[in-house]
Amino acid sequence: MMIEVKNLVKRYGSLVALDHFNLEVRDGEIFGLLGPNGSGKTTAINCMLSLLKYDKGEVSLFQEPMSPTNYESKRKIGIVPQNVAVFNELTVYENIDYFCGLYIPEKNKRRPLVEEAIEFAGLKEYRKFLPKKLSGGLIRRLNIACGIAHKPQLIFLDEPTVAVDPQSRNNILEGIKALNAGGATIVYTSHYMEEVEQLCSRIMIMDKGREVATGTKEELTAMINTGEKLTVEIYSLPLRILEQIRSLEDVIKAEYSDSHLSAECKSGGHAIIEVLDLLRQNNLKFGQIYSEPPTLNDVFLEITGKQLRD
Numbered sequence: 001m002m003i004e005v006k007n008l009v010k011r012y013g014s015l016v017a018l019d020h021f022n023l024e025v026r027d028g029e030i031f032g033l034l035g036p037n038g039s040g041k042t043t044a045i046n047c048m049l050s051l052l053k054y055d056k057g058e059v060s061l062f063q064e065p066m067s068p069t070n071y072e073s074k075r076k077i078g079i080v081p082q083n084v085a086v087f088n089e090l091t092v093y094e095n096i097d098y099f100c101g102l103y104i105p106e107k108n109k110r111r112p113l114v115e116e117a118i119e120f121a122g123l124k125e126y127r128k129f130l131p132k133k134l135s136g137g138l139i140r141r142l143n144i145a146c147g148i149a150h151k152p153q154l155i156f157l158d159e160p161t162v163a164v165d166p167q168s169r170n171n172i173l174e175g176i177k178a179l180n181a182g183g184a185t186i187v188y189t190s191h192y193m194e195e196v197e198q199l200c201s202r203i204m205i206m207d208k209g210r211e212v213a214t215g216t217k218e219e220l221t222a223m224i225n226t227g228e229k230l231t232v233e234i235y236s237l238p239l240r241i242l243e244q245i246r247s248l249e250d251v252i253k254a255e256y257s258d259s260h261l262s263a264e265c266k267s268g269g270h271a272i273i274e275v276l277d278l279l280r281q282n283n284l285k286f287g288q289i290y291s292e293p294p295t296l297n298d299v300f301l302e303i304t305g306k307q308l309r310d
C-alpha cells in the first residue's frame with residue numbers, strides 16, 4: 001500500500017476538520033479525493049505530509065510511518081499545492097530549478113530534469129518569463145512543473161485546475177495521466193466531479209471530514225438506488241399516462257415539461273423498456289431518447305442529502 005491513513009482526527013479549535021478519517025491508496029493508482037469546499041481534502045493532504053500536526057491517528061507512506069523528519073520519504077514525494085507557490089522574482093526556469101534543488105543539490109543533475117519539466121508542462125516558450133507575465137493557466141502549469149521536476153514516486157495535486165482555461169485544463173489532465181503512466185502514484189483532490197470521473201482509477205467521496213464512500217466510479221454509482229436518467233422527446237403526454245409512468249415499478253420519479261419526459265430510474269431495473277412500451281400501447285409518438293448513467297453527484301446526493309456542487 002502506498003498510503004495508509006488510520007483514524008485521523010484534526011481539530012481547528014472546536015471545528016473537527018477530519019473526523020476519524022481513513023484512507024488507503026495503492027501503488028500506481030490515480031486516487032481522487034472528491035468533496036465539496038470545506039470537506040477536509042486539503043487538511044487531509046497536509047496531515048498525510050506531516051505539514052500539519054493532527055490530534056489523533058496514524059499515517060504511513062511507502063509502508064513507513066510518516067513524520068516531519070522522514071526526509072527519505074519526503075524526497076520521493078511531489079506536492080502541487082492548491083494555492084500557487086512560486087517566486088515572483090524568479091523566471092520560469094529559475095523557479096523550477098529552485099524547487100528541484102530542494103531535493104537534488106547537484107546543479108548538473110538538475111538541468112536535464114528542469115528541462116524535462118519545462119517540456120512536460122508546455123512552458124518552453126516561457127522559460128525566461130517572470131510569473132507575472134503568465135496567464136492563470138500557465139502559472140498553474142508552472143506550479144505543477146515545480147512540484148514534479150525531481151521525478152517523485154508519489155504526487156499530491158490539490159485542486160490543480162481551479163480557475164484555468166480549458167486548454168490548460170486538458171494539458172494538466174493529460175500531464176497527470178502521463179506522470180501516472182511513467183510509474184507515479186497520484187492523489188488528486190477536486191470538487192469537479194467530471195474531472196475526477198475522467199481521471200481517477202478509484203475515488204473517495206468526502207464530506208465533513210469523513211469518508212462518504214470509496215470505489216471505482218462504477219462501484220460508487222452501483223451503491224445507490226438511482227439508476228439512469230431517461231429523457232424522451234414527446235410532443236404531448238396526457239397527465240393520466242404520466243401518472244402511470246410514475247407508478248411503474250422501476251421508475252423513481254417522472255416529470256413532463258417543454259415536450260420532454262424525464263424519468264429517474266431504479267438501478268438494475270427495466271424502466272426504459274417499461275416506459276417506451278407504455279407510450280407505444282397508448283399510441284403516443286416520441287422522438288429522441290437519451291439515457292444518462294448516474295453521476296458521482298447522484299451518489300453524493302443520495303448518501304448525504306446534499307448536492308456536491310455549492
Ligand SMILES: Nc1ncnc2c1ncn2[C@@H]1O[C@H](COP(=O)(O)OP(=O)(O)OP(=O)(O)O)[C@@H](O)[C@H]1O
Nearest residue numbers: 012015017035036037038039040041042043044191
Ligand atoms: N487554518 C485553519 N484554521 C481554522 N479552520 C480551518 C483552517 N484550515 C481549514 N479550516 C476549516 O477546516 C475545514 C476543512 O477545510 P479544508 O481546507 O481542508 O477543506 P477542503 O475540502 O480542502 O476545501 P477547499 O476545497 O475549500 O480547500 C473547513 O471547515 C475549513 O474552514
